[in-house]
Amino acid sequence: MTADRESLANPRLWLAFATMLLTSGIPNAFPVFFPALLEEFGGSRGATAATASLFWLLAAVLxxxxxxxxxxxxxxRGLSTGLIAVAAGLALGTRAG
Known part of the structure; x- marks a missing residue:
């Protein structure tokens, strides 16, 4: 029982959990945010849904x-480059519209 508690106290475990939540949870939450995105940006349902489709298509290809x-x-180096690319994409995404 103490081994289980010690493993839960490991900061690397929580860092890995937070990383997985951010990298998998946020992109998969698109349907939750879909109505708000439609209202905020005023696009059509098809064009708004196409952005998610494009994301997953690029993920599958790359x-x-x-x-x-x-x-x-x-x-x-690969992970660092990927993180920089994601940060740049998020920063550019704030300028959309």
């Missing part, structure tokens, strides 16, 4: 490329 790149080169 995942094997990113996996190969990280296998061939340093995974830390």
């Amino acid at each position: 995942a094997p490329v990113a996996g190969h790149w990280m296998s061939r080169f340093n995974p830390r």
Whole structure:
């Protein structure tokens, strides 16, 4: 029982949990935010839904490329580059509309 409590106190476990929540939870929550996005940006349902489709299409196309790149080169460099790209995309996304 104490081993279970010690593993729950591990900060790396919580960091991994938070990372998975942010990287998987937020993109998969698109249907929850769909009505608010329609209201805020005033687009059609099809155009708004197409943004999510484009996201998942790009993820499907680029995942094997990113996996190969990280296998061939340093995974830390690949993750760092990916995080910088995500941060830049989020920053640019705030300027949309």
